[in-house]
Amino acid sequence: MPSYVLFTIASLIWGSTFWAITLQLGEIPPAVSVVYRFALASGALFLWCLVRGDKLRLPWRVQKWTLLQGFFTFGLSYVCTYNSEQYVVSALVAVLFALMVFWTPLLSRFVFGTPIPRKTWTAGVGAIAGVVLLFWHSIQGAGGQPHMLLGLLLGIGASIASAAGSIVVGKVREQSTNLILTTGWSMFWGTCMVALWCVASGQSFILPHTTSYVLGLLHLAIFGSVVAFICYFTLINRIGSAKAVYIGVITPVLSVLMSIKLEHYRPGPIEWLGMAVCLGSVAWAMYTPKRKAPTINLTDALDAPLETP
Numbered sequence: 001m002p003s004y005v006l007f008t009i010a011s012l013i014w015g016s017t018f019w020a021i022t023l024q025l026g027e028i029p030p031a032v033s034v035v036y037r038f039a040l041a042s043g044a045l046f047l048w049c050l051v052r053g054d055k056l057r058l059p060w061r062v063q064k065w066t067l068l069q070g071f072f073t074f075g076l077s078y079v080c081t082y083n084s085e086q087y088v089v090s091a092l093v094a095v096l097f098a099l100m101v102f103w104t105p106l107l108s109r110f111v112f113g114t115p116i117p118r119k120t121w122t123a124g125v126g127a128i129a130g131v132v133l134l135f136w137h138s139i140q141g142a143g144g145q146p147h148m149l150l151g152l153l154l155g156i157g158a159s160i161a162s163a164a165g166s167i168v169v170g171k172v173r174e175q176s177t178n179l180i181l182t183t184g185w186s187m188f189w190g191t192c193m194v195a196l197w198c199v200a201s202g203q204s205f206i207l208p209h210t211t212s213y214v215l216g217l218l219h220l221a222i223f224g225s226v227v228a229f230i231c232y233f234t235l236i237n238r239i240g241s242a243k244a245v246y247i248g249v250i251t252p253v254l255s256v257l258m259s260i261k262l263e264h265y266r267p268g269p270i271e272w273l274g275m276a277v278c279l280g281s282v283a284w285a286m287y288t289p290k291r292k293a294p295t296i297n298l299t300d301a302l303d304a305p306l307e308t309p
Helices: 003-022 030-052 060-084 090-097 100-112 118-134 136-144 148-175 179-200 211-239 247-262 269-286 298-303
Strands: none
Touching: 003 211, 003 247, 030 060, 030 179, 030 211, 060 090, 060 148, 060 179, 090 118, 090 148, 090 247, 100 118, 100 148, 100 247, 118 136, 118 247, 118 269, 136 269, 148 179, 148 211, 179 211, 247 269
């Protein structure tokens, strides 16, 4: 499947997940909802592997990386995200996730010594500017909410954890090419760690009673977790985490477009400008100019002395 199709699928799905998460708030503790989501998602991935005839066992050299990926991507990141949306509007959380365009190359530089191209910095600045413009009114309106600082810190923590998980994907890929199986194990480890946290902190595993919660859970588990993450991790393997992470910039734009259709939201000139800047930054980050083939002067080529072996 072409990379642009994977990019589009993941962006479209994750564009709806910030709203879907709000369907799970209030009835059940946020961390417990994370457990339900990734337990269902990892089970679906393991079943997929069994249908394909894959063995579920992985050696420890692979498991240690899937465990680390599970901690960052499916544990810490989502616990922070779900809790953040209790204090901060979901639009602002989406803004904070766009900071991954900075965290990812910075962490790659710190851990692996990966150089940071100048274009990454310019595209990152453009992406952040576009997202801020897109949610400018939401950011202004969020200032008077209680526990705003806690929500901001949780959102920033979630974006850093997601960026860390993104660069670990490369290490997992070095040890195993079975993306579906390693993703299933990563989700399983993340589920186990969050479940232990719930037990240790005394959170109750309450079963959902509303249709909206169940539908939101199915959407988040199957589409938002299984389908979107497989697309995302495949992109990381193809184009690198520094470029794949720009899905997090497109996602808020799509969230607004959904609000226009479903919630009768009417963006003003600033919001439309933000969308344009976001899309432009992604296009700039993804653009690779084609190298021109060297031209040969026929006269010079004929006059050049022949080389003898």
